[in-house]
Amino acid sequence: MIGGGLAGLAAGVALAESGWRVRLFEQRPFLGGRATSYVLPDGEHVDNCQHVTLGCCTNLDDFYRRVGSTNKVKFFDRLLFLDPQGRQGEMEAGILPAPFHMTGSFAKFAPLSLADKISIGRAMLTILRTSGKPSGPSGLNSREGISMLDWLKQQRQTQRAIDRFWRVVLVSALDEELDKTDARFGIDVFWKAFLANSRGYRMGVPIVPLAELYDGCRAFIENVGGEVALRSPVRAIKIENNSVASVCFDNNREESADAYVFAVPHDTFAELLPSEIAQSNAAFHNLDKIKDSPITGVHFWFDREVTTEPFITLLDTTVQWIFNKTALFGPAATQGAATNGDAANSKPTAAKQYLQLVISASYDLLQKPRQEIIDLCLAEVRQALPAAREANLVKATVIKEAAATFSPQPGVDRWRPKHQTSVEKLFLAGDWTATGWPATMEGAVRSGYLAAEAVTRAAGESKRFLQPDLGANGLVSLWAKK
Numbered sequence: 001m002i003g004g005g006l007a008g009l010a011a012g013v014a015l016a017e018s019g020w021r022v023r024l025f026e027q028r029p030f031l032g033g034r035a036t037s038y039v040l041p042d043g044e045h046v047d048n049c050q051h052v053t054l055g056c057c058t059n060l061d062d063f064y065r066r067v068g069s070t071n072k073v074k075f076f077d078r079l080l081f082l083d084p085q086g087r088q089g090e091m092e093a094g095i096l097p098a099p100f101h102m103t104g105s106f107a108k109f110a111p112l113s114l115a116d117k118i119s120i121g122r123a124m125l126t127i128l129r130t131s132g133k134p135s136g137p138s139g140l141n142s143r144e145g146i147s148m149l150d151w152l153k154q155q156r157q158t159q160r161a162i163d164r165f166w167r168v169v170l171v172s173a174l175d176e177e178l179d180k181t182d183a184r185f186g187i188d189v190f191w192k193a194f195l196a197n198s199r200g201y202r203m204g205v206p207i208v209p210l211a212e213l214y215d216g217c218r219a220f221i222e223n224v225g226g227e228v229a230l231r232s233p234v235r236a237i238k239i240e241n242n243s244v245a246s247v248c249f250d251n252n253r254e255e256s257a258d259a260y261v262f263a264v265p266h267d268t269f270a271e272l273l274p275s276e277i278a279q280s281n282a283a284f285h286n287l288d289k290i291k292d293s294p295i296t297g298v299h300f301w302f303d304r305e306v307t308t309e310p311f312i313t314l315l316d317t318t319v320q321w322i323f324n325k326t327a328l329f330g331p332a333a334t335q336g337a338a339t340n341g342d343a344a345n346s347k348p349t350a351a352k353q354y355l356q357l358v359i360s361a362s363y364d365l366l367q368k369p370r371q372e373i374i375d376l377c378l379a380e381v382r383q384a385l386p387a388a389r390e391a392n393l394v395k396a397t398v399i400k401e402a403a404a405t406f407s408p409q410p411g412v413d414r415w416r417p418k419h420q421t422s423v424e425k426l427f428l429a430g431d432w433t434a435t436g437w438p439a440t441m442e443g444a445v446r447s448g449y450l451a452a453e454a455v456t457r458a459a460g461e462s463k464r465f466l467q468p469d470l471g472a473n474g475l476v477s478l479w480a481k482k
Contacts, residue, residue: 001025001261002234002247005033006441007429008263009217010063010448012226014465015455017066022226023257025249027233030211031218034404035441037209040397045209048399049297050323050358056192056200057442058467059449067216073204074328076310082384083111083164083315093198097474099128101198111315116161123155124195128476132191140183145410148186149178164315172313172320174438175293175360175405182410185438196472205311207328237262237272243424259455263429263448266290266406283417290415290432292403293439296362298377301351301395306381306388317380318365321358329354351394357381362400370398405439406432419447420454427451427458 001012004026016022030036037047053060053073064070081089089109093101106117126134134140140151148170152162167178170186173193178186193200206213218228236248237260246254262269270278270287278284298319305326312322357377359365365373374396382388406412416434419427429451430444437443449465456463471477 001263003033003263003429004028004031004228004230005263005430006035006063006444007431007448007451008033008261009067009214010059010445011261011263011429011452011455012448013063013066013217013220014449014452016221016224016226018452018456018461018463020455021224022221023255024221024226024228025232025234025247025255026228026230029230031214031228031230032211034401035210035444036214037211045211046299046397046399047206047210047297047356049295049401049404050321050356051206051210051441053204053441054193054200055202055204056197056470057204057440058470059445060442062467063445063448064213067214067220069213069216072206072208072213074207075202075204077202079201079203079313080309080311081109081111081164081168081313081315084317084383087111091201093201098198098472098476099124099195099474101474102194102201111164112160113158116158116165119155119157119161120165123152123157124190126155127187127191128195132188132196134187140187143411143414145182145184145413147179147410148181148183151183151187152178168313168315168320171360172358173440174408175295176407176409177361180293180361180410181408182412184413185408188437192469196476197470198474200470203311205323205328207330209329234272237274237426239274239277239423239426242422244426257425259425259427259458261427261429261451261455263451265403266430266432267292267403269428269430277423281422283421286415287417290412291407291409293360293405293407294362294366295401295404296359296365296373297399297401298357298359298373299395299397299399300355300357300378300381300393302353302355302388302391303351303394304387304391305353306355306385306391307353312384314380314384317384318359319357319377319380319384320360322381322384323356323358325354325356326352353391355381366400366402373398408438418454419451420458425458427454 001008001022001024004024012022012024035051037045039045077092079091087110089111090105091102092105094104096103152166173189174181174185221228234247238245244260246256248254266287307324310324310327417428418434429447431439433447435443435446437446452465
């Protein structure tokens with residue numbers, strides 16, 4: 001197993017559980033890949049970027065169960081939105097069955113006008129009538145696809161509906177702007193999370209640093225005779241007679257196995273491949289067409305409490321989400337945060353509240369200096385949270401992930417390779433592979449399970465690890481069965 005991110009861990013745990021002797025090699029000193037946390041010089045634990053799950057993420061839920069992390073994720077039924085004018089909106093399931101479970105909160109959603117809501121309802125009805133797979137002249141079913149923005153314009157959405165509803169949900173979920181997102185992914189989010197099942201939208205937030213979610217993975221693999229080797233980067237793949245002979249490490253060390261699962265970013269995998277294999281194999285020579293999308297996380301520590309909400313979605317601002325890590329993690333979230341860091345404050349002061357801000361598809365921030373990003377985000381937080389206006393910023397830090405996810409651009413599925421390749425013993429995992437899902441933690445786990453299934457299938461065992469989607473419930477289940 002090459003790569004200890006979510007995809008590699010999911011494949012490794014599934015195979016280890018089914019009797020395979022797994023050896024997992026990870027180049028970093030920790031597991032989790034992009035969905036992890038680390039310690040700042042002052043001892044503060046920070047996530048590289050806030051990650052969440054949804055009720056419709058059945059495979060991620062299964063993975064957490066396997067490694068004993070289910071109780072480390074807390075689910076919330078209420079989503080809070082706030083616009084610059086101070087108007088609040090809530091999305092929460094009521095007593096009505098799906099697909100009408102959010103009708104009450106949507107009707108009272110103050111940041112949207114009646115015209116906005118009517119246009120949104122019209123598009124939702126299109127998604128509902130087709131069980132999330134609209135067809136017709138829209139271009140959705142073409143290999144090239146169409147963008148989510150173009151599809152929304154076909155559905156005659158108001159500009160405010162696009163900006164304050166569709167964009168808010170989808171940029172956060174898919175880490176890409178609407179004009180660069182394949183409409184099939186965007187429609188799928190609303191079908192699975194908001195329409196098909198009344199529990200699909202529930203948001204699960206880790207209540208521990210991300211690295212702690214994977215504490216059980218190493219022990220799980222090692223307890224059944226496997227190995228986990230950190231700080232062990234693979235440097236090359238040796239292929240002979242169209243079969244993987246070994247993988248090469250530093251100091252001329254080689255390791256061989258019965259199967260090799262590469263759960264690394266697509267550009268890393270392309271660099272490892274021998275050039276003649278990459279050029280001759282159709283599944284590999286288009287990997288450079290898969291693009292990356294950035295996420296920026298901004299961390300603020302204040303000298304007093306500025307919000308009691310666990311998380312807030314901001315509308316019409318650069319900052320998209322505010323996560324109250326003190327409320328989520330407890331008092332430990334602010335321990336060790338008594339230094340000034342990047343913030344321009346006169347005196348170090350003990351921190352009382354730790355907030356993490358998330359900006360997905362943050363292309364505009366990549367070249368901005370850290371202090372400029374801090375100033376911009378601080379102004380938006382103080383605009384949104386009146387209590388923050390009198391609070392002192394004790395410390396702040398910025399974490400940029402330039403290649404946080406692959407970009408779900410229109411037509412990207414044609415470039416995504418399958419998990420079993422034409423090279424014997426070589427298998428692929430990673431959210432960028434052909435999972436049918438965009439770049440999410442659910443997609444990463446699905447890829448790991450699919451790769452594990454491919455390994456067992458090639459060995460004549462044919463075991464199944466992939467979990468079914470969350471089924472339709474309420475009234476949706478009646479016509480879904482039809």
